[in-house]
Amino acid sequence: MSPFSSWVQLLSLLPLLLLPTALLLLPAARRLPPANPSAAASSPALPTLFPHGSTLKRPERNKLEEELSRARSAIRRAGASSPASRRNFSGVFPLPRVYRNPAAFYRSYVEMERRFKVYVYEEGEPPLVHEGPCKNIYTTEGRFIAEMEALPLAAAAASAAGGVRTADPRRAHAFFLPFSVAQLVRYVYRPLSYDHAPIRRFVSDYVAVVAAKHPFWNRSAGADHFMLSCHDWGPHASRAHPSLYGSAIRALCNANTSEGFRPRKDVSIPEINLVTGELPPMPPPPPPQSPNSTSTSSRPLLAFFAGGLHGPIRPILLHHWKNRDPDLAVYEYLPAGAGDYFSYMRRSRFCLCPSGYEVASPRVVEAIYSGCIPAIISEGYVLPFSDVLRWEEFSVTVAVADLPRLKEALAAVPKEEVRRLRAGVRAVRRHFVLNHPPERFDAFYMILHSVWLRRLNIKVTEF
Template sequence: MEKLFRVYVYEEGEPPLFHDGPCKSIYSMEGRFIYAMESESPFHTRDPEKAHVYFLPFSVTKMLTIVDYVDVIARKYRYWNRSLGADHFILSCHDWAPQASSAKSNLYQNSIRVLCNANTSEGFNPSKDVSLPEINLKTGLTAGIIGGPSASHRPTLAFFAGGLHGPIRPLLLEHWKGKDRDIQVYEYLPRGISYYDMMRKAKFCICPSGYEVASPRVVEAIYLECVPVIISDGYVLPFSDVLNWKSFSIQVAKKDIPNLKEILLGVSQRQYIRMQRRVRLVQRHFVVNSPPKRFDVFHMILHSIWLRRLNIRVNPMAEGT
């Protein structure tokens, strides 16, 4: 892939609606990817004839309708029409991205949509779409939030703290909030207690969906070397083409929330140590680097796009609208 794969980034449009995006906050992957792609990336080609895929560099956080933009691209270039958008991709971490992309039928049905909101019940198609990890870079940097203690220095069985929204979290708090010293579940942490320190003390970090399926807690857990416990319906996990999530995370069905402690205690110490070691091994695939480094999250996203591009046949003679 590194030697062959090339991406053309459409140059139409002006910031901030295009070629720009948030680099801090829960939507930070939008801006980070656009910036990395448009910098001196070896994957970026300025010759569209040499490209394998075509990137539409807009941010859904700043733009709700994309019909006019795609129509401009289709009129000006032949590449959209020859594949009806199948070799084009968008990237967004915003909850609205699936709905925004549905405004253009070929974009929704054909294009590669790289989305944090990778929910199969909302039309996410894992055979053509890419699940984007949701990474909340509050300061824009990962310094201080990567690395954690070994299994023997994690006194808490499981931890969660977060707002009470979506269909899963109310059940989690109803069954476990303030009810068990081993399963430490909070809606709001008491003043003076560090969220990241609590994750470092826990063997398992509970990662339930909120309003949407993705949660930044999954990557936070991986950064802090805490085995993720994923509670979500219809969520296609990032990079699952190549990563075996069952080897380094626990996936719990919504109906099994009352049995959470029993499930986690069923993981032997030996098995847990193996899982935590695997968390450390996959950690580099979720790290945001500037500039990007081999095997990091930027390269993993492009690899996922590359895999889907391999399934697309393009008719070079089809140039009509």
């Protein structure tokens, strides 16, 4: 049994510095229910069988929290500095306006590089754990797991920099559960059964194993742990365990508030579709263009969409605009001989990104790759990296109710605004690109940074 209890504070840390105010209106210090060893012992989901001597000593735990406290203070100072005294970020961020607070973001990112340590649980075997699909629409899930597994280990000293991943869980600020929901669907789910129980049972059992073998889950009720999934069923899989759903950080492509996604603790990640699995991703970036150009000659189409009738929004879009207007290239299937999908994107000013069965769509990232302004048509979708990015600086949002007047709305966007938005698209592109090995500010590290922000916003206190 653990020699001390623990509880988790949610801290009102960065509401004005990084995250949209509406996303982080947290109480100054709200306690989550403490882990209850006696109750957990009676539950197969939360056993508390701590190996002798494995519990992190209180001074060491406090040292980790003190590190995070120093990081919070540094970020606050950077974010609150006057515009005149802020560093010139042109060398790091060529277009600072696409960030909510570039000074706070840069300071937070540097603090993450300097301090953040993640422990990857070793329990489980491939193909269900420690690997995932590295091509198709679940690419983000597989690539993130693969890169986390491949990261060099940080030095053993608690204060040592030089890597995010640590082999010593006692030095970790966060803990990664490396199971793949996409692999569970492939290998555990029985096709056409519509029965999620085997998937949920595996997830529940996996959490039970790490909770039984290590003290860290029970110490925080999972609040400093995170899972990642790009499968539509990721949110459903997380419901297999109450603390995984209610306390842990869930990094999800399907970031739908109507399905329980909570931006204050969960992370929205981009859905990236690598058709062949090769890096760098296709399509290649569009040809360079003068940032002051307002010409539409290279992008004669006002908007483009091609896709199936999935979910409640696309049928409305296709009902009003399918094959209706040459300026609005809206198709269910591309006409034979009309060119490939990405050539349409590169010829369009706006790329329509309507939700399908789920809110996320790889079209958002494909539009950004193609230099096309994403037109988001969704309800309840928390956009990726909106904790630091100003999506209004490189995309537009179209309400479902406005679909009948879609052409009028898009055509009314002034040329100067189109130029500004396209410049924003070019500026954020690197944040949505996967690299091997990962590169600074790319999609992998942006996901980690979003996890870092959520970890900064809690405090694990032991007494």
